[in-house]
Amino acid sequence: MRERLILALDADDAVVALRLANGLRDYFAIAKVGLELFSATGPSVVFALREAGFRVFVDLKLHDIPTTVGRTARVLGSLGPAFVTLHAAGGVDMLRLGVQGLLEGSREAGEEMPIALAVSVLTSESRAEPELLATRISTALAGGAQGYVAAVQDLATTKAVAPSMISVVPGIRGKGGSPDDQARAATAQEALAAGADYLVIGRMVTEAPDPVEAADALLAGLFE
Numbered sequence: 001m002r003e004r005l006i007l008a009l010d011a012d013d014a015v016v017a018l019r020l021a022n023g024l025r026d027y028f029a030i031a032k033v034g035l036e037l038f039s040a041t042g043p044s045v046v047f048a049l050r051e052a053g054f055r056v057f058v059d060l061k062l063h064d065i066p067t068t069v070g071r072t073a074r075v076l077g078s079l080g081p082a083f084v085t086l087h088a089a090g091g092v093d094m095l096r097l098g099v100q101g102l103l104e105g106s107r108e109a110g111e112e113m114p115i116a117l118a119v120s121v122l123t124s125e126s127r128a129e130p131e132l133l134a135t136r137i138s139t140a141l142a143g144g145a146q147g148y149v150a151a152v153q154d155l156a157t158t159k160a161v162a163p164s165m166i167s168v169v170p171g172i173r174g175k176g177g178s179p180d181d182q183a184r185a186a187t188a189q190e191a192l193a194a195g196a197d198y199l200v201i202g203r204m205v206t207e208a209p210d211p212v213e214a215a216d217a218l219l220a221g222l223f224e
Protein backbone atom coordinates (compact mmCIF):
# COMPACT_ATOMS: atom_id res chain seq x y z
CA MET A 1 0.00 0.00 0.00
CA ARG A 2 2.93 2.34 0.78
CA GLU A 3 3.69 2.54 -2.97
CA ARG A 4 0.19 3.89 -3.65
CA LEU A 5 0.10 6.55 -0.96
CA ILE A 6 1.25 10.07 -1.80
CA LEU A 7 2.12 12.43 1.03
CA ALA A 8 1.17 16.06 0.25
CA LEU A 9 3.97 18.17 1.71
CA ASP A 10 2.12 21.46 1.80
CA ALA A 11 4.57 23.59 3.77
CA ASP A 12 6.61 26.70 3.02
CA ASP A 13 9.83 25.37 4.46
CA ALA A 14 12.13 22.59 3.23
CA VAL A 15 13.25 21.58 6.72
CA VAL A 16 9.65 21.16 7.88
CA ALA A 17 8.73 19.23 4.73
CA LEU A 18 11.73 16.88 4.92
CA ARG A 19 11.22 16.23 8.61
CA LEU A 20 7.58 15.36 7.95
CA ALA A 21 8.45 13.11 5.01
CA ASN A 22 11.22 11.31 6.89
CA GLY A 23 8.98 10.76 9.90
CA LEU A 24 6.32 9.18 7.69
CA ARG A 25 8.53 7.18 5.34
CA ASP A 26 7.16 3.84 6.58
CA TYR A 27 3.75 4.81 5.22
CA PHE A 28 4.47 6.84 2.07
CA ALA A 29 6.77 6.06 -0.86
CA ILE A 30 5.81 9.19 -2.78
CA ALA A 31 6.25 12.80 -1.61
CA LYS A 32 4.22 15.53 -3.29
CA VAL A 33 5.72 18.99 -3.77
CA GLY A 34 2.99 21.50 -4.50
CA LEU A 35 2.85 25.19 -5.31
CA GLU A 36 3.57 26.34 -1.76
CA LEU A 37 6.69 24.24 -1.19
CA PHE A 38 8.08 24.68 -4.71
CA SER A 39 7.57 28.44 -4.48
CA ALA A 40 9.47 28.51 -1.20
CA THR A 41 12.37 26.24 -2.14
CA GLY A 42 12.57 25.82 -5.90
CA PRO A 43 13.96 22.56 -7.30
CA SER A 44 16.29 21.86 -4.36
CA VAL A 45 13.53 20.18 -2.36
CA VAL A 46 12.91 17.76 -5.24
CA PHE A 47 16.57 16.70 -5.14
CA ALA A 48 16.55 16.47 -1.34
CA LEU A 49 13.45 14.25 -1.31
CA ARG A 50 14.88 12.01 -4.00
CA GLU A 51 18.12 11.79 -2.07
CA ALA A 52 16.07 10.75 0.97
CA GLY A 53 14.63 7.87 -1.06
CA PHE A 54 11.23 9.21 -2.08
CA ARG A 55 9.62 9.19 -5.49
CA VAL A 56 8.66 12.82 -6.03
CA PHE A 57 5.40 14.17 -7.40
CA VAL A 58 5.75 17.76 -8.67
CA ASP A 59 2.22 19.14 -8.48
CA LEU A 60 2.37 22.56 -10.12
CA LYS A 61 -0.72 22.03 -12.33
CA LEU A 62 0.86 23.67 -15.37
CA HIS A 63 -1.66 25.78 -17.29
CA ASP A 64 -0.41 28.38 -19.77
CA ILE A 65 0.16 28.77 -23.49
CA PRO A 66 1.61 25.59 -25.05
CA THR A 67 5.14 26.96 -25.58
CA THR A 68 5.47 28.13 -21.99
CA VAL A 69 4.18 24.84 -20.64
CA GLY A 70 6.47 22.87 -22.95
CA ARG A 71 9.54 24.79 -21.82
CA THR A 72 8.58 24.59 -18.15
CA ALA A 73 7.90 20.87 -18.43
CA ARG A 74 11.35 20.42 -19.92
CA VAL A 75 12.87 21.99 -16.81
CA LEU A 76 10.71 19.91 -14.49
CA GLY A 77 11.50 16.71 -16.40
CA SER A 78 15.20 17.30 -15.82
CA LEU A 79 14.68 17.24 -12.02
CA GLY A 80 13.81 13.54 -12.10
CA PRO A 81 10.30 13.56 -10.60
CA ALA A 82 8.08 10.48 -10.88
CA PHE A 83 4.89 12.48 -11.55
CA VAL A 84 4.12 15.98 -12.86
CA THR A 85 0.69 17.62 -13.16
CA LEU A 86 -0.61 19.73 -16.03
CA HIS A 87 -4.14 21.13 -16.22
CA ALA A 88 -6.40 19.43 -18.77
CA ALA A 89 -8.23 22.75 -19.21
CA GLY A 90 -5.13 23.94 -21.10
CA GLY A 91 -6.17 21.83 -24.10
CA VAL A 92 -4.64 19.15 -26.28
CA ASP A 93 -1.82 21.28 -27.77
CA MET A 94 -0.71 22.47 -24.35
CA LEU A 95 -0.70 18.93 -22.99
CA ARG A 96 1.16 17.58 -26.01
CA LEU A 97 3.94 20.14 -25.69
CA GLY A 98 4.00 19.57 -21.93
CA VAL A 99 4.42 15.82 -22.33
CA GLN A 100 7.07 16.37 -25.00
CA GLY A 101 8.90 18.77 -22.68
CA LEU A 102 8.87 16.18 -19.89
CA LEU A 103 10.27 13.58 -22.28
CA GLU A 104 13.04 15.83 -23.58
CA GLY A 105 14.01 17.25 -20.20
CA SER A 106 14.20 13.85 -18.54
CA ARG A 107 16.07 12.30 -21.45
CA GLU A 108 18.67 15.10 -21.51
CA ALA A 109 19.24 14.72 -17.78
CA GLY A 110 19.46 10.93 -18.01
CA GLU A 111 16.35 10.53 -15.86
CA GLU A 112 13.28 8.37 -16.33
CA MET A 113 10.38 10.16 -17.94
CA PRO A 114 7.85 11.25 -15.32
CA ILE A 115 4.22 10.23 -15.54
CA ALA A 116 2.20 13.17 -16.86
CA LEU A 117 -1.02 13.59 -14.91
CA ALA A 118 -3.80 15.83 -16.18
CA VAL A 119 -5.84 17.64 -13.54
CA SER A 120 -9.50 17.17 -14.51
CA VAL A 121 -11.80 19.18 -12.21
CA LEU A 122 -10.41 20.33 -8.87
CA THR A 123 -11.73 18.52 -5.81
CA SER A 124 -12.41 21.92 -4.23
CA GLU A 125 -15.12 22.56 -6.83
CA SER A 126 -18.53 21.50 -5.60
CA ARG A 127 -19.65 19.99 -8.90
CA ALA A 128 -17.94 18.31 -11.82
CA GLU A 129 -20.40 18.14 -14.68
CA PRO A 130 -20.05 14.68 -16.28
CA GLU A 131 -19.77 16.24 -19.76
CA LEU A 132 -16.95 18.56 -18.73
CA LEU A 133 -15.20 15.74 -16.92
CA ALA A 134 -15.45 13.44 -19.95
CA THR A 135 -14.10 16.22 -22.20
CA ARG A 136 -11.16 16.87 -19.85
CA ILE A 137 -10.27 13.17 -19.71
CA SER A 138 -10.54 12.80 -23.51
CA THR A 139 -8.29 15.87 -23.81
CA ALA A 140 -5.81 14.31 -21.39
CA LEU A 141 -5.74 11.12 -23.44
CA ALA A 142 -5.34 12.96 -26.74
CA GLY A 143 -2.61 15.15 -25.23
CA GLY A 144 -0.55 12.12 -24.22
CA ALA A 145 -1.04 12.19 -20.44
CA GLN A 146 -0.75 8.76 -18.84
CA GLY A 147 -3.02 9.58 -15.94
CA TYR A 148 -5.27 12.14 -14.33
CA VAL A 149 -6.19 13.66 -10.98
CA ALA A 150 -9.87 13.42 -10.07
CA ALA A 151 -12.24 13.22 -7.12
CA VAL A 152 -13.56 9.85 -5.94
CA GLN A 153 -17.05 10.86 -7.07
CA ASP A 154 -15.73 11.30 -10.63
CA LEU A 155 -14.05 7.93 -11.09
CA ALA A 156 -17.05 6.17 -12.63
CA THR A 157 -17.09 8.76 -15.44
CA THR A 158 -13.32 9.03 -15.88
CA LYS A 159 -12.85 5.27 -15.97
CA ALA A 160 -15.59 4.87 -18.54
CA VAL A 161 -13.78 7.35 -20.81
CA ALA A 162 -10.23 6.12 -20.21
CA PRO A 163 -10.14 2.77 -18.43
CA SER A 164 -6.39 2.30 -18.75
CA MET A 165 -5.26 5.71 -17.50
CA ILE A 166 -3.75 6.00 -14.01
CA SER A 167 -6.08 7.63 -11.48
CA VAL A 168 -4.80 9.80 -8.63
CA VAL A 169 -7.31 10.90 -6.01
CA PRO A 170 -6.90 13.80 -3.55
CA GLY A 171 -9.48 15.06 -1.07
CA ILE A 172 -9.09 12.06 1.24
CA ARG A 173 -10.52 12.43 4.74
CA GLY A 174 -11.31 10.19 7.69
CA LYS A 175 -14.97 9.38 8.30
CA GLY A 176 -16.57 12.49 9.83
CA GLY A 177 -13.33 14.47 9.50
CA SER A 178 -13.42 18.12 8.47
CA PRO A 179 -13.31 18.46 4.68
CA ASP A 180 -11.54 21.86 4.99
CA ASP A 181 -11.73 23.39 1.50
CA GLN A 182 -12.36 20.05 -0.24
CA ALA A 183 -15.89 20.12 -1.65
CA ARG A 184 -15.77 16.53 -2.91
CA ALA A 185 -13.96 14.59 -0.21
CA ALA A 186 -14.16 10.86 0.48
CA THR A 187 -12.52 8.27 2.68
CA ALA A 188 -9.50 6.25 1.58
CA GLN A 189 -11.63 3.09 1.68
CA GLU A 190 -14.17 4.71 -0.67
CA ALA A 191 -11.39 5.80 -3.03
CA LEU A 192 -9.89 2.32 -3.23
CA ALA A 193 -13.32 0.73 -3.69
CA ALA A 194 -13.95 3.15 -6.58
CA GLY A 195 -10.72 1.99 -8.24
CA ALA A 196 -8.25 4.76 -7.40
CA ASP A 197 -4.66 3.79 -8.23
CA TYR A 198 -3.01 6.36 -5.95
CA LEU A 199 -4.33 8.35 -2.99
CA VAL A 200 -3.09 11.83 -2.04
CA ILE A 201 -2.99 12.22 1.72
CA GLY A 202 -2.54 15.69 3.14
CA ARG A 203 -3.90 17.46 6.18
CA MET A 204 -5.67 14.43 7.65
CA VAL A 205 -2.15 13.20 8.46
CA THR A 206 0.17 16.19 8.19
CA GLU A 207 -1.93 18.42 10.44
CA ALA A 208 -2.96 15.71 12.88
CA PRO A 209 -1.68 16.19 16.46
CA ASP A 210 0.43 13.06 15.91
CA PRO A 211 1.02 12.46 12.17
CA VAL A 212 2.52 8.98 12.71
CA GLU A 213 -0.49 7.89 14.74
CA ALA A 214 -2.81 9.33 12.05
CA ALA A 215 -0.92 7.48 9.29
CA ASP A 216 -1.07 4.28 11.32
CA ALA A 217 -4.84 4.64 11.76
CA LEU A 218 -5.27 5.38 8.06
CA LEU A 219 -3.40 2.23 7.09
CA ALA A 220 -5.13 0.08 9.69
CA GLY A 221 -8.49 1.25 8.31
CA LEU A 222 -7.52 0.10 4.84
CA PHE A 223 -7.03 -3.47 5.96
CA GLU A 224 -10.16 -3.79 8.13
Ligand SMILES: O=c1ccn([C@@H]2O[C@H](COP(=O)(O)O)[C@@H](O)[C@H]2O)c(=O)[nH]1
Pocket residue numbers: 008010034119121122123124149150170171172180182200201202203204
Ligand atom coordinates in the same frame (compact mmCIF):
# COMPACT_ATOMS: atom_id res chain seq x y z
O1 LIG B 1 -8.07 18.47 -7.52
C1 LIG B 1 -7.09 18.53 -6.75
C2 LIG B 1 -5.79 18.51 -7.19
C3 LIG B 1 -4.76 18.56 -6.28
N1 LIG B 1 -5.00 18.63 -4.96
C4 LIG B 1 -3.85 18.68 -4.03
O2 LIG B 1 -3.90 17.56 -3.13
C5 LIG B 1 -3.56 17.96 -1.82
C6 LIG B 1 -4.72 17.69 -0.90
O3 LIG B 1 -4.40 18.10 0.41
P1 LIG B 1 -5.43 17.91 1.63
O4 LIG B 1 -4.71 18.52 2.78
O5 LIG B 1 -5.64 16.42 1.79
O6 LIG B 1 -6.70 18.63 1.31
C7 LIG B 1 -3.13 19.42 -1.88
O7 LIG B 1 -1.73 19.45 -2.02
C8 LIG B 1 -3.79 19.93 -3.16
O8 LIG B 1 -3.03 20.93 -3.78
C9 LIG B 1 -6.29 18.66 -4.52
O9 LIG B 1 -6.56 18.72 -3.30
N2 LIG B 1 -7.30 18.60 -5.43
